[in-house]
Amino acid sequence: SSSSSSSSGSGSGSGSGSGGRKISRAFLSHSAFGFGGPNASAVGALLMTALNLDNDTADPMSPKDAPLLPPKDAYQSWSEVLANWDDSMKRRKKTVRELVYQGIPDKVRCLVWPKLANADDPTLRILYQSLLQKESAFTKVIRRDLYRTFPDHDLFKDADGPGQEALFNIMKAYSLYDREVGYCQGSPFIVGLLLMQMPEEDAFCVFVRIMQAYGMRDLFKPSMAALDVCLHLLDKLIQEHTSDLYVHFMDKGLVTTMYASSWFLTIFASTFTVEGAFRLMDMFLCDGMDAVFRVAMAILLDHHDELLKQDMPGMMTLLQGEVREKYSKPEDLDPLILESFQLKISHKKLVKQGKEYQHQREKDTEEAIENRTLRSENGKMLKRIQELEAEAGATTNEIVKRQMAYAQDVEDKAKLRKDIAVLRRQIKEEEERHTAKRQDFKRPLASSTPSDDSIEFLKLRVNQLAGNQKTLVRMRERVNAAEFTMASTKIRVAELEDDIVEVHHLKSKETQMTKEVLKLQETVAMLRKEVLEADKKIRGRCSKVGTAPGSACSTPGTQHRCSQSPVLPRQTKSVSSTPSTERRKVGSRQSLSSDTVAAKRESTSSSRRAVRVIDVENLYK
Numbered sequence: 001s002s003s004s005s006s007s008s009g010s011g012s013g014s015g016s017g018s019g020g021r022k023i024s025r026a027f028l029s030h031s032a033f034g035f036g037g038p039n040a041s042a043v044g045a046l047l048m049t050a051l052n053l054d055n056d057t058a059d060p061m062s063p064k065d066a067p068l069l070p071p072k073d074a075y076q077s078w079s080e081v082l083a084n085w086d087d088s089m090k091r092r093k094k095t096v097r098e099l100v101y102q103g104i105p106d107k108v109r110c111l112v113w114p115k116l117a118n119a120d121d122p123t124l125r126i127l128y129q130s131l132l133q134k135e136s137a138f139t140k141v142i143r144r145d146l147y148r149t150f151p152d153h154d155l156f157k158d159a160d161g162p163g164q165e166a167l168f169n170i171m172k173a174y175s176l177y178d179r180e181v182g183y184c185q186g187s188p189f190i191v192g193l194l195l196m197q198m199p200e201e202d203a204f205c206v207f208v209r210i211m212q213a214y215g216m217r218d219l220f221k222p223s224m225a226a227l228d229v230c231l232h233l234l235d236k237l238i239q240e241h242t243s244d245l246y247v248h249f250m251d252k253g254l255v256t257t258m259y260a261s262s263w264f265l266t267i268f269a270s271t272f273t274v275e276g277a278f279r280l281m282d283m284f285l286c287d288g289m290d291a292v293f294r295v296a297m298a299i300l301l302d303h304h305d306e307l308l309k310q311d312m313p314g315m316m317t318l319l320q321g322e323v324r325e326k327y328s329k330p331e332d333l334d335p336l337i338l339e340s341f342q343l344k345i346s347h348k349k350l351v352k353q354g355k356e357y358q359h360q361r362e363k364d365t366e367e368a369i370e371n372r373t374l375r376s377e378n379g380k381m382l383k384r385i386q387e388l389e390a391e392a393g394a395t396t397n398e399i400v401k402r403q404m405a406y407a408q409d410v411e412d413k414a415k416l417r418k419d420i421a422v423l424r425r426q427i428k429e430e431e432e433r434h435t436a437k438r439q440d441f442k443r444p445l446a447s448s449t450p451s452d453d454s455i456e457f458l459k460l461r462v463n464q465l466a467g468n469q470k471t472l473v474r475m476r477e478r479v480n481a482a483e484f485t486m487a488s489t490k491i492r493v494a495e496l497e498d499d500i501v502e503v504h505h506l507k508s509k510e511t512q513m514t515k516e517v518l519k520l521q522e523t524v525a526m527l528r529k530e531v532l533e534a535d536k537k538i539r540g541r542c543s544k545v546g547t548a549p550g551s552a553c554s555t556p557g558t559q560h561r562c563s564q565s566p567v568l569p570r571q572t573k574s575v576s577s578t579p580s581t582e583r584r585k586v587g588s589r590q591s592l593s594s595d596t597v598a599a600k601r602e603s604t605s606s607s608r609r610a611v612r613v614i615d616v617e618n619l620y621k
Helices: 002-009 040-050 071-083 085-091 093-102 106-117 122-131 139-148 162-177 187-195 200-212 216-220 225-241 243-252 256-266 274-287 289-302 304-308 312-326 330-342 347-447 452-544 580-588 595-620
Strands: none
Touching: 071 085, 071 093, 071 106, 085 093, 093 274, 106 200, 106 274, 122 162, 122 200, 139 162, 139 187, 162 187, 162 200, 187 200, 187 216, 187 256, 187 274, 200 216, 216 225, 216 256, 225 243, 225 256, 225 289, 225 347, 243 304, 243 312, 256 289, 256 312, 274 289, 274 330, 289 304, 289 330, 289 347, 304 312, 347 452
16 A cells, blocks of 8 residues: 555655654553464554554554555555565564554455464364364353354354354364363454354454464463453553542442453453454554453543543443444444554553563462461361360369269278277177176175076076077177278278379379460460451452452452451460369378389379370470
8 A cells, every 4th residue: 555655765754744743652562461462562663663663653543643544555454464474473563463463454464364363273173173063061052152142243143053063062172172172251252253254263263373373372271360351450550540530440340350350351342343343453453452452441541531420330330331332333333443553551561560560479379378377277276275165174073073972981980990999899899898797696606506596596697697698699799890891991992092092193194284275275366366456457459459348358369258356376374273172182191002003093194184185285386
């Protein structure tokens, strides 16, 4: 064309028919953000050269200065470029770029798009045919979403038509080609645009290049981490270029995820009309993701005043529905594209901010994992403390029961001793009376001759003696019973003395457990402090990103609410000590235990203390 040849021949910074236009260097240095098109390294230089940018110019371009070639000249220029594509990309890159931004004619797109994407790969075509013969795990999901892709377009409106069948084949083949991504909603819109312009195999090759070389696959990964980065960078651009609109979005609760996710995932194919989506795909294949950022900012700035008057539902309606109607005609879309050129967006700054955000997100994720680990350990320690408290309470109750039993046994022993002493005294008195009666009985026999009366008297005395003898036998039986009771009591006393030794060891165990509980309380206090500090850091980051108190935290990787305090361990009560009187009782009777029992008790107690010390050390770790 005349303007292209004039631009090629002059290096003065003004093109033919452009009136000496001047464009900012910053917004023309837009190679694909972080992902890059097939010629991303030369993107900025190409566009600056194509539009004859002077090194010292900085004035924005106005719509009336835009070069618009007549259709016949555009077809002629593209014919010359396509006739010798390699030579054109080497020697006439500026001309190709200018033609792309003016809009590629529909009849030429099927040839230009594969060239721009560098998608001429015979191996990929052969692989596509082999992939069609395999089964995909996403078959049902892809079939279910087919009718949602351009439902009003003639190519896709029939359920079993060639358009939907070709769309299904490409989505199925790519789900097998890239198993990490598989299938994701939104990608059929990109494939649909390609199928409107080229055959099925060509569309698959271009789609693979868009996903791989332009970085779109990172947006469609299950984690969608790249989409989160893009939305964050769009937030930064809004805050930088129109801070009042950013504040208005924050006040109304409108976040970029609500309206801009489809812009990045479908490259505006679900937002604009088909003709507008074609124009934006032209730009995307030249500049990659930078083109999406520029068009997104141009849309927001073009509706700046209207958005400031709307609440959240009104803004959503404006950005999702009215945008499609406003830019439905080519003459309405051209000013938007020109406005996107005027934005001063630094590609290097976007890359730097993206890396910083990814680094911060990884750091927040690590801190969130650490916080969850601390909370989990804190919960385990609280549970262990509760178990120790229950065990200590049970031990205390057992000690009290044993002490009460010991006191009762001591009282019974004293009572038995008193009864034995009484029985012995009674036996002694009875023996003395029996001895006196025997002596009284012997005296009449020694001093007189037997007579009838004396015989009767002797019989009476014999009977009395027999009765006394029976009484003596009964008394001896009682004495034997008392002695048996005394022996049983001594055995019981020995058992009680063993229990006294056990009580002493239980007291030692109780003291050790009290120390362990105190150590655990100190550990829990330290963990409480660490959890509070971690929560303060999280709330500090939440306040930096503008999260309202009480709302769900937007910090990646966190699962808390900003005003929510962490679960803190309750303070444990120390085990109550045994009364001093019982201690004296236990101490006074320890001498009664045998060396063997004491050694055995001491060994058992030492092993238990060792186990508990190991358990406490593990809990502390």
